[in-house]
Amino acid sequence: MTQEKPGFTESERSEAIRSFDILDTPPEAEFDDLARIAAEVCGTPIALVSLVDVERQFFKAELGLGVRETPIATSFCAHALLVDDILVIPDATKDSRFDGNPLVYEDPKVRFYAGALLKTREGVPIGTMCVLDHKPRELDENQLRTLRLLARQAMTQLELRRSLAATQQALREAKELETRHRQIVDSAVDFGIITLDLDGRVTSWSVGAEEILGWSEAEMIGRPADVFFTEDDQVARVPDQEMQAAQERGRGSDERWHKRRDGSQFWASGEMMPLRDDDANHLGYVKILRDRTLQHQAEAQRLELTREMSHRMKNSFAMVQSIVGQSLRTASSVAEARDSIGTRIEALARAQDILTQTSGTHAAIGEVVRDALAPYRTGEGRFDVNGPELELTAQQVVGLSLALHELATNAVKHGALSEPGGCVDITWQHTEDNGFVFDWREHGGPAVTPPTRTGFGTRLIERIVGPYFDGKATLGFEPEGVTFRLVGMVGQSVDSRGEGAG
Known part of the structure; x- marks a missing residue:
């Protein structure tokens, strides 16, 4: 079996890995949680966050393998670096690349491997988010998509970790420089x-x-x-x-x-x-x-940013764990659970992307709505969206994105968007004292019958979203179409532009 020639050198890869200062560091809960989620979603006993160095691969997170590193000569992940996206090996005993490999023919007797690449912003692969099993198998599209999303989240954690370290180093260097020059005041007006x-x-x-x-x-x-x-x-x-x-x-x-x-x-x-x-x-x-007023304020902002980053990461992992657990408990089949988990995590990832591209703590509601509805737009003008531009907090961005995902998914399957003439009106208002009213109203679809049981999606919409806005969310099942109303609080209005139909 032949493999593509890599578009990078090993020295470039080695330099990229070392820029994160991650090798031989102790386990961290943020990465361990990613491995645990990967194993649960893919149904495998082994999951790793692997960094592939020149002579060895180091496992920043390890579940079910029992070691923190293995030689590069026996590495599955080294082969994954030669593909563009994800490498799947259904049965290693039938792949000539692993003839005589002790990981295959001795303990732990690995037969199955799937690894999604961890790539830097420059496109250099430095490792994988991978799962392994002792028996041959395949992954479905939802599992593969989730593995890719978890790989992307692992890279986000690495970037955040490096950015924080760089900020702390810069502050240390600035303080050392200030100390050295403190007494050099020869005619300096500052x-x-x-x-x-x-x-x-x-x-x-x-x-x-x-x-x-x-x-x-x-x-x-x-x-x-x-x-x-x-x-x-x-x-x-x-x-x-x-x-x-x-x-x-x-x-x-x-x-x-x-x-x-x-x-x-x-x-x-x-x-x-x-x-x-x-x-x-x-x-x-x-x-x-x-x-030193500016420096004092910058230090206060750095501490606030550090607290915000820590809070956001913990909230994100808690949300992912809740999505996985609740979806598994309420799904009627394994296939339905995998599909629900994958699409909900993808909606969460889109919300995090919006925050990453902005200040990291706030985002405009128009952008949140547009991004959440993007997978469901057909260009037929079935969404009529209007409201002033407002800034939402990070938690409000995540909550509203997940709510819109659940509403749109239900509308496509059972509601207004399941029939050609169906439409959805989405409006929001900014009232006095930072009050906020958000409405979703479907019409033109099949007659609505209230559900006989409350699923995770309904609970997420009614119980989780409202508190993010210090208010209340209500889901209605009117005969002419599903309605959703969110009443709460938001920040100041940015401008008064509406989005229009789409």
């Missing part, structure tokens, strides 16, 4: 250099101090330095404590809010040191400060 006498009164005031604080040197000479400290710090005698620290320990450092001449406040990084003459006599103090 540093305030102030000298004080032993009583804490200003004796000199640099151009940088005037730029940062707003007072001129003429205004400040002879005045106490505590004038640019906040009222709370003045009451707490912070200026005196800084001078005492400088005298006793040689340095008094502080990072705190300070006050400008116009009354505004800024975050300053400063140090106070004793000022001595050539004979080491104590003459007073020198205070050096710098406006």
Whole structure:
């Protein structure tokens, strides 16, 4: 059996893998959950998130194999790197590439393998999301699609992990650079250099101090330095404590809010040191400060972003686990469960794509609706969509996307979209005090009969979506067509454009 010549070199692959700094790292729950989901969906005893290095393959996540790495000579995943998308080996004993392979003919006696590629943004394959079995078998299209989606999620986790590490490294380097240059203040206007006498009164005031604080040197000479400290710090005698620290320990450092001449406040990084003459006599103090408001705000934003990323990842995995578990419990057959799981995870992935392409924390409702309905549009104008542009939170994006997926899927199978003349009207309004009303109304389809049992899709729509909007979702089964109303809260309106029919 021949294989395509790869469009990359092993040195390029090795460099790409090492850019993620992932080899030989301990297990992480985010990747372990992906392996567990892959095994459950594909019905295999073994699932791996595999990184294929030059001489070995390392398993970032491993379920059912019992080892963290294997030699490249016996690797199935090394062969997967030579295909464009996914490699499926129904029976390894009938494939000449694995003649004499100890993984096939000795424990664990692997017979079946399916691996979806993990590719960098540049298209370089670095590993696979794979499942293995001890007996020959095949995967259906839903299982293959889910394996691809899980591979994509694994790459998203790797990218997020690398981005966070790069951000932390950049902050460390910036802080080290700031420390090295803190005392290099030779005529730099972004540093305030102030000298004080032993009583804490200003004796000199640099151009940088005037730029940062707003007072001129003429205004400040002879005045106490505590004038640019906040009222709370003045009451707490912070200026005196800084001078005492400088005298006793040689340095008094502080990072705190300070006050400008116009009354505004800024975050300053400063140090106070004793000022001595050539004979080491104590003459007073020198205070050096710098406006670090932007850096302080950036650090606060970084911490908020880190918390948001962690929260989103946990919510995503919890949603995937809920989808898998509920779909398996409510499906009437294995085939129905696989189809439901695959399409629901795909809807979740589309919602995450919208967030990834925007700020990561918010997205426009028009884009969410368009993307959720895209698989169901036929170009016949069966959707009439109208409403102002609003920003939704990350949780609201996921909740509304999943609700629209369930509604559209039901409409295609049983509702208005199952007949040529059927249509769906979708509208939303932004009311006072950030109130929000969203309506889905079907018409022109077959007469609707209320269901005799409540499935997972109905529970998802009525019980899960509403709380994301701090409101309530109601599903109606009117004879002329299914209705859905969501009443809750959203953010501010962006503009007043409607989408129109589609």
